[in-house]
């Protein structure tokens with residue numbers, strides 16, 4: 001099985017947790033794209049659920065699949081949230097935001113009674129940090145904010161719309177009108193909760209891609225089949 005097939009298998013397993021009439025938080029990214037495809041295959045589910053989408057892209061995918069969406073604030077709570085991740089460590093802490101949607105993803109996760117993370121096996125790590133940590137920041141002072149984060153032991157690169165970060169082209173702008181810093185820490189992240197606390201206190205940080213204690217069920221697509229951990 002290849003990586004995308006493993007994402008698809010995890011998404012299919014997660015779709016079975018969604019039942020008729022649920023309020024569903026939809027994450028963002030390619031694994032969630034597979035989830036939406038799976039949800040759309042079940043007419044009874046597709047036509048009765050209401051979804052809060054964590055990105056404009058996800059909202060477009062849901063609409064194209066015939067799944068009704070509503071603004072996040074229309075929901076008092078969500079029955080379930082299902083989202084991908086960039087890394088999940090041995091203690092079920094995770095990093096997210098590779099697609100730049102981390103802020104709304106955290107809202108959707110926060111509001112859900114049952115939070116499911118779906119990944120392929122390459123995302124399972126013993127310690128976080130090999131994948132640069134995305135941090136959403138206000139656009140006012142990206143250099144100043146980056147310097148504060150670099151003082152914590154990282155290289156903080158402003159995300160651009162193209163792959164050449166030094167090209168001087170237009171910064172990537174999130175759905176919330178903010179920027180993203182991709183922060184590569186020199187050491188593995190030994191204590192994600194402590195790092196998150198420090199980052200949250202940094203002037204200019206809107207939200208971090210560290211998701212602390214936010215997984216109820218982890219579904220992993222592996223070459224040996226799907227593993228579910230709760």
Ligand code: 5RP
Pocket residue numbers: 027028029030031032083084085086095096097098099100101102105
């Ligand atoms: C987007 C995210 C995604 O969940 C994460 O990047 C994983 O993406 P994919 O499912 O495409 O591997 O956090 O902001």
